[in-house]
Amino acid sequence: MEKDADKLLSNLEERLKFFRDIGADFVFKNETAPVRTPSPPGGPSSSPPPASMDIQAVHEEILRCRKCPLAAGRTQAVPGEGHLHAELMFVGEGPGHDEDVQGRPFVGRAGQLLTKIIRAMTYERADVFITNIVKCRPPNNRVPRRDEIEICSPYLREQILNIRPKVIVTLGKVATDLFVPDAFGAMTTLRGQFYDWNGIPVMPTFHPSYLIRNEGNKEIKKMVWDDMQKVMVRLGRK
Numbered sequence: 001m002e003k004d005a006d007k008l009l010s011n012l013e014e015r016l017k018f019f020r021d022i023g024a025d026f027v028f029k030n031e032t033a034p035v036r037t038p039s040p041p042g043g044p045s046s047s048p049p050p051a052s053m054d055i056q057a058v059h060e061e062i063l064r065c066r067k068c069p070l071a072a073g074r075t076q077a078v079p080g081e082g083h084l085h086a087e088l089m090f091v092g093e094g095p096g097h098d099e100d101v102q103g104r105p106f107v108g109r110a111g112q113l114l115t116k117i118i119r120a121m122t123y124e125r126a127d128v129f130i131t132n133i134v135k136c137r138p139p140n141n142r143v144p145r146r147d148e149i150e151i152c153s154p155y156l157r158e159q160i161l162n163i164r165p166k167v168i169v170t171l172g173k174v175a176t177d178l179f180v181p182d183a184f185g186a187m188t189t190l191r192g193q194f195y196d197w198n199g200i201p202v203m204p205t206f207h208p209s210y211l212i213r214n215e216g217n218k219e220i221k222k223m224v225w226d227d228m229q230k231v232m233v234r235l236g237r238k
């Protein structure tokens with residue numbers, strides 16, 4: 001009986017995840033209303049403000065963090081990894097099971113696909129920086145809650161202000177909502193164009209898990225590749 005309920009819950013979570021990935025906001029309206037990192041005093045500037053903490057200190061703080069309920073369920077926090085002066089940064093949603101166990105971002109199936117995309121863009125994983133909106137795994141891979149995102153996003157902000165990438169790629173709707181003002185559209189309409197975050201161009205694209213769930217859909221693959229080609233042009237790699 002309990003097993004049936006677990007299965008039902010897990011199926012429901014999978015479906016909600018699918019709706020979220022395609023940007024069907026109506027399902028999540030109250031849960032994932034855009035939470036944007038506030039602009040610095042004086043309004044948006046054309047270059048990012050200075051970081052207030054050194055990145056090593058940020059990562060140590062993430063590893064110790066117990067500020068939100070996600071800390072209770074994690075094996076370990078996953079700060080992110082890669083080049084500390086990367087010109088390209090990828091931001092996902094939150095660690096999954098494999099990431100929680102290994103303490104590294106995007107190492108599961110979605111991560112393997114992301115690694116392929118990065119290589120196709122003529123980079124190695126070590127050349128870019130990969131992280132997530134929330135640094136601890138949400139239970140059963142559910143969508144991070146608004147309060148969790150609010151508590152965790154200052155870490156991401158500090159990472160960006162330290163690394164100062166030339167382009168940020170947001171993977172999926174949850175990550176995109178944090179960066180793109182009034183991102184009320186679906187991913188299909190948001191993707192493919194650059195937005196500005198404190199002077200840094202942000203390119204939203206579909207989450208690799210969404211590609212995996214729609215394996216065989218060449219149209220979605222093509223859209224992601226089109227988006228990445230725009231990023232490559234912006235970075236002078238094409």
Ligand code: URA
Pocket residue numbers: 092093094095096099104105106107108110111132209
């Ligand atoms: N999905 C994410 O959004 N992030 C990860 O690190 C892994 C899977």
